[in-house]
Every structure is written in structure tokens, then in C-alpha cells.
Amino acid sequence: MEIKIKVITGAKKAEITEENGILKVKLKSRPIKGKANEELIKVLAKKYAVSKSQIEIIKGLTSKNKSVKILLATEKNLCKE
Numbered sequence: 492m493e494i495k496i497k498v499i500t501g502a503k504k505a506e507i508t509e510e511n512g513i514l515k516v517k518l519k520s521r522p523i524k525g526k527a528n529e530e531l532i533k534v535l536a537k538k539y540a541v542s543k544s545q546i547e548i549i550k551g552l553t554s555k556n557k558s559v560k561i562l563l564a565t566e567k568n569l570c571k572e
Contacts, residue, residue, distance in 0.1 A: 498531060
């Protein structure tokens with residue numbers, strides 16, 4: 492599954508909302524040395540109940556607009572076959 496995300500850093504608390512089909516993710520971390528990307532992966536892993544290794548930022552590593560690929564359990568099983 493691929494999703495589009497808009498990241499807002501430096502928030503008081505991490506939270507996820509949806510706006511016009513795009514996830515808006517507020518993060519406490521600042522975009523310094525990849526800390527915000529690490530927190531984003533952690534927050535998404537919790538939301539979708541997957542491991543952090545099943546989430547990959549495929550576009551926008553240094554941008555606030557990102558595309559993220561999440562390998563769900565059903566997709567993971569299909570890849571093994």
C-alpha cells in the first residue's frame with residue numbers, strides 16, 4: 492500500500508489526521524539528522540500495526556511531502572510465495 496503524507500515537525504504531540512485523501516502527520520521531532528523520518532516510521536508502524544521494517548519512505552526523504560510504502564501482513568505473505 493502506498494500513501495501520501497504531509498509531515499509537520501516540531502508539534503507538541505504526535506498525531507495523525509486525514510485531509511483530502513492525504514495523511515497529515517504531526518511529529519514532535521525536528522527534521523535534523525533524520526529524526527523526523529524515524530519518528531514518522533514509528534508512528535505509522537503503530538497506526539497500521541506493522542513492524543518498522545515494513546515501512547519505507549519512497550519519495551520525499553528531505554521534504555515535508557512524502558510517499559510511504561507500507562507492506563501489510565497480507566502483502567508480506569504474498570511476497571514469500
